[in-house]
Amino acid sequence: MAKDGAGERVPRGRAALDGVLATGAGLGAGHLAALLAPGSSPVVAVATRAIDLTPGPVKDWAVSTFGTNDKAVLVVGAVLVTLSLGALVGLVARRSTGSALVGAAALIAVALVAAGANRARPPLWWVPGLAALLVGGWFLLALVNASRRATAPPVLEDPARRRWLGLALAAGGLGVLGGVFGQLARGTGEQAPVILPSRSMTPFPEGLEAQVPGINPFVTPASEFYRIDVVLDVPTIDTKTWRLSIEGMVDRPFSIGWDELLAMDAIERPVTLECVSNEVGGNLIGSARWLGVRTADLLNRAGVQEGADMVLSSSADGFSVSTPLPALLDGRDALVVYGMNGAPLPPKHGFPVRLLTPGLYGFVGATKWLTKMEVTTYAKKQAYWTVLGWADHGPIKPGSQIDVPKPGSHVPVGSVKVGGTAWAHGVGVGNVQVRVDRGPWADATLGPDAGLEYWRQWLWTWDAPRGDHELQVRVVDAHGTPQDEAVVGPFPNGASGLHTIHVQVS
Ligand SMILES: Nc1nc2c(c(=O)[nH]1)N[C@H]1C(S)=C(S)[C@@H](COP(=O)(O)O)O[C@H]1N2
Numbered sequence: 001m002a003k004d005g006a007g008e009r010v011p012r013g014r015a016a017l018d019g020v021l022a023t024g025a026g027l028g029a030g031h032l033a034a035l036l037a038p039g040s041s042p043v044v045a046v047a048t049r050a051i052d053l054t055p056g057p058v059k060d061w062a063v064s065t066f067g068t069n070d071k072a073v074l075v076v077g078a079v080l081v082t083l084s085l086g087a088l089v090g091l092v093a094r095r096s097t098g099s100a101l102v103g104a105a106a107l108i109a110v111a112l113v114a115a116g117a118n119r120a121r122p123p124l125w126w127v128p129g130l131a132a133l134l135v136g137g138w139f140l141l142a143l144v145n146a147s148r149r150a151t152a153p154p155v156l157e158d159p160a161r162r163r164w165l166g167l168a169l170a171a172g173g174l175g176v177l178g179g180v181f182g183q184l185a186r187g188t189g190e191q192a193p194v195i196l197p198s199r200s201m202t203p204f205p206e207g208l209e210a211q212v213p214g215i216n217p218f219v220t221p222a223s224e225f226y227r228i229d230v231v232l233d234v235p236t237i238d239t240k241t242w243r244l245s246i247e248g249m250v251d252r253p254f255s256i257g258w259d260e261l262l263a264m265d266a267i268e269r270p271v272t273l274e275c276v277s278n279e280v281g282g283n284l285i286g287s288a289r290w291l292g293v294r295t296a297d298l299l300n301r302a303g304v305q306e307g308a309d310m311v312l313s314s315s316a317d318g319f320s321v322s323t324p325l326p327a328l329l330d331g332r333d334a335l336v337v338y339g340m341n342g343a344p345l346p347p348k349h350g351f352p353v354r355l356l357t358p359g360l361y362g363f364v365g366a367t368k369w370l371t372k373m374e375v376t377t378y379a380k381k382q383a384y385w386t387v388l389g390w391a392d393h394g395p396i397k398p399g400s401q402i403d404v405p406k407p408g409s410h411v412p413v414g415s416v417k418v419g420g421t422a423w424a425h426g427v428g429v430g431n432v433q434v435r436v437d438r439g440p441w442a443d444a445t446l447g448p449d450a451g452l453e454y455w456r457q458w459l460w461t462w463d464a465p466r467g468d469h470e471l472q473v474r475v476v477d478a479h480g481t482p483q484d485e486a487v488v489g490p491f492p493n494g495a496s497g498l499h500t501i502h503v504q505v506s
């Protein structure tokens with residue numbers, strides 16, 4: 001088999017390993033280089049593009065299956081697919097180094113196209129792809145070369161084997177370190193300190209969490225607040241250059257900078273925010289105290305024209321939201337928010353500024369990294385999710401959930417604390433009721449009240465008899481209307497149905 005002194009053909013496993021290692025090194029180098037060009041790391045760029053191109057139902061499935069881990073799953077998947085393609089490139093290199101390099105270049109081309117198509121692409125977006133090509137290509141050639149020379153029976157002193165080992169360690173190390181350091185240094189950290197107006201954090205009632213361990217706290221800490229969006233790298237926005245423009249069907253379009261916005265009258269509102277993708281009993285819901293400027297003040301300054309019925313707001317990363325105009329002008333006090341629970345809005349939740357419309361699901365009222373509000377009509381414009389068939393008016397459906405005991409858990413016979421949260425935006429929670437094994441509804445005790453747009457905690461003490469039991473909860477709003485019991489999934493305008501859990505009492 002020996003061909004003019006080139007040694008035997010490299011075994012398949014070794015060839016594939018060479019491809020994987022070289023690809024890992026390329027990805028690591030690209031990820032590190034992306035510190036110069038946020039969002040343009042080959043894996044991140046491809047995964048971000050994948051989010052944009054994924055059909056709506058698949059996105060919904062991903063959000064409902066992986067919840068807030070959807071991004072981690074996507075990135076790990078993208079890395080694994082790329083490494084597998086790298087193994088293929090390695091196998092091709094057994095026969096022809098040239099074809100293998102063409103394959104590697106094709107992989108990089110995909111990453112470069114993805115990075116270039118990024119709406120928020122930075123000036124040096126092409127650097128990470130180039131770094132990946134040069135570093136990955138070099139390692140591919142070097143590893144393949146060393147493998148070819150080292151296919152003789154194992155001799156430890158064989159210099160080619162030692163060279164291969166050194167290269168393999170370097171490639172693997174670069175891949176792992178590049179991934180880790182590149183990740184540690186990305187834009188998910190804290191922003192520069194920002195001084196908030198002193199209006200923040202008026203006294204607030206204490207919740208039931210001290211009495212009912214395991215219940216959702218009355219105020220969700222920002223660090224535990226669910227995060228849903230379509231970007232992988234949190235946009236890094238400098239308040240010195242950030243501006244919000246109010247335009248479209250207005251008499252006096254204008255734009256406003258950070259200092260000017262902070263100088264305007266601000267109010268703090270407790271508001272419960274829910275994602276339309278939240279299943280009954282799910283965790284894509286949270287409650288916080290939001291500080292900001294009324295959208296009505298901004299829109300009135302611009303002078304909304306006759307005939308407009310919607311505001312299309314958009315963000316630094318190219319996301320968009322369509323909000324019914326009345327919801328931004330009426331007394332519910334929709335806000336352009338810059339403070340959350342007494343601190344600056346965290347980067348993940350929209351720093352420096354987001355929209356927050358009480359009573360509407362996030363996808364129709366809560367644009368993060370807000371940069372533009374265009375007054376327009378539903379007839380003229382559509383937003384990111386409404387293009388994909390989701391509703392264009394998205395009032396949060398009244399709902400309730402059992403936080404403790406956990407579904408499927410074991411509890412002792414006797415007195416058991418059953419507790420959770422309930423909400424009925426715009427009307428307020430009148431009553432929360434619990435029933436066991438479809439028996440009569442029993443009234444729960446309500447926790448503190450922070451207004452119509454905020455959830456209520458509730459507590460019901462159950463004298464639990466031995467056996468398997470079903471618990472259900474419902475909210476009755478302040479007008480006496482119970483929540484919708486019809487079991488409906490999130491698409492297109494939010495889930496409904498009773499939260500139902502089973503526990504074993506012994
Ligand atoms: N820029 C931007 N804003 C966004 C989104 C997004 O993908 N991009 N997602 C929306 C959705 S679907 C929801 S439910 C809320 C979630 O806000 P949170 O991540 O602060 O909880 O943000 C909304 N605002």
Ligand SMILES: [Mo]
Pocket residue numbers: 228274275276277361362363
């Ligand atoms: Mo959402």
